[in-house]
Amino acid sequence: MNLSASFPILSKYTYLNTANSGLLSTELAKWRSQHDQLFIDGGSAFRMEQSPIIETLRANVAGFFKADLPNVFLTQNFSFGFNTLLDGLPKTHRFLLLNNEYPSIDYQIMSRGFEHFKVDLDEHLEDNILAAIEKHQPTAFAFSVVQYISGYRLNPDFIKKLKQTYPDLLLIGDGTQFSGTTDFDFKNSGLDALVSSGYKWLLAGYGNAFVLLSDQLYNQLYQERKNTPLPNTPFLKGKKQLAFCFEPGHLDTLNFGSFNESLNFIKSIGISEIERKTEELCKLARTKLNDRGLLPDYLANQQYASTIMSMQLNQAMVDKLADARILCSPRGTGTRVSFHFYNTEDDLQKLLDVLDGKKI
Template sequence: MEQTRKNFPVLSQYVYANTAAAGLLNDNLLEWRQEHDLDFLIGGSTMKTKAMMEYIPKVRETVASFCGSKTENTALVPNFSIGLNMLLEGLPKNHNVLLLKNDYPSVNWPFTSRGFRIFYVDIDEHLEDRIFNTIKENNISVLALSVVQWVNGIKIAPDFLQLLKEEFPDLIIIADGTQFSGTTVFDFESSAIDVLGTSGYKWLLAGYGNGFMLFKDHMMDQFSVKTIGFNSSDIDLNGRDQVRFAKFFEPGHLDTFNFGSLKFSLDYLEGLGMHAIEAQLNTLSQKAKTAFADLGLLEDAVVKRPSHSTIFKIKDDADRFNKLTDEGVVCSQRGGGVRLSFHFYNTEKDVETIVKILKTTI
């Protein structure tokens, strides 16, 4: 992955440990975007109409292929938050919903604002046991969670979700993949997740204004989605009553610039190889976890879990965040600590540089 770094200009200026906030754009995507807008400039509506009719379906197909979902069950949305809110407008209020305490607000707030009966579990080293027991004891019918936690990077065990489905086959599992998609090889159809939504501006490196929602076939019987528009019918005046489920999430025109960026980035990641990306992230995760734990900067919930993502929240003091940023490390303050996050364009040397700086703050 070392040779890819030259395509990301930010990396020549900083140690970028902030993909959990925003993934980097690369030179090749910038070139594609410039060509897209040049075509729009000289082609006007002729270019745009053709792109919307021909290119947007290719985007949908690319997303489905990348995620292992069915094309007809794949919806393009501006971001996860909008997609989830549209979905929940069609979910009956008699469900018992299990959420994770302090999960990303755009996961929890859409449920709490709609009058569902809500239960919570703490995010710690016993997360999976807490989820299982709460579902069993409280007749939970919907589990909604981020696959990877935004603050400290705790990642739900994929095998655990399969176990849940086997034990509670009627449980609806809704997952936010924004901090997950683009970090590992993933096949939606064989997973236990019923609905997966993702924004493309983090680990997919696609910039803002694009995302997607994936649905299993049987979800169409669980939700009565009301959102609709002319685009839902594929611009067919007689098509209102034949709209397929996923198209209810696409009521209006889709921006070929933003969704074209998503397709470009997914093709780029596929070109690098998701197995290679996953291997690089596993290496960085293990190295960072060991180093940060040895410095006593990680919470027990992370240290005691067997595996982890590449998002870490380290303990902060008055100067730690400022020291890192002064030394050219791009990171974020989250949850009372400093959040560091690494993607495939990071190197073990980046981790070593950060560790060296951190040692001066202890």
């Protein structure tokens, strides 16, 4: 594959910023252009013809993430899906949260009045979580599978063990910085929910996201709504209770069609191949950054690591990265870089050369 042809920005910048926004491919841009031209030409007739794409995408998401089809919902973004999930839970739930978590997680929980407890994210995170569960007896644990600032990835084996040890504890994961980086089996993950936007590692553009639910959580949400009569309007016939919550109104065929096209693009490369390539590159990057004192040992040595790294840099160095046309993001107190399958060792070397003070 000619990556520069699919992603022209790669010939202009060293793009280490997928954690901020994934790239749109030229192939996807062509599809989007054709979609809108057909809409211009066909109006409502086009909409009727394109409506099956929503169910095609739902099946594609279910297959890609190994989830049960009836438990897959399509939403406009992570926040809408997560907020809808929270609104379906009894207010008696008590949440465990991580300090410095993504604001759209902890703020939405706290603003709804849920009782909550927080633990520190450090090299002892797993012990911190277990101690907090024993002390506070939470009924739900909401967290980013990959932390957006540090890039810390929660150990998938630990998540499974949590569910086995505390089967009634709801495990609700934000997968926005995770989905599209590894071959993921939702049904065997231990998670009760994975909510993800598609604009980062899934390269699907903005305005699309998904919610995956375990049977356990699906049934909890359904019990809260089962006594509300369903509409009997003919064009809404057959729509179930949770669909009215997670998928109210119309779903845009451009945004969700883009998601479907992007999933097919990723599948054509192979998610296992993407995982292999990024794992090799990120392992090398973590080693090099750790050697320079820019990445702590506990992040550099994670058994299951993410594709995100954060460095403590002064403003002069941040300016040098910008001058070298290296795209990255300030997050927290650090500068965040991230590597996807379209990145190379040359990209990493350019980053290291700037950090080492070499002329570019």
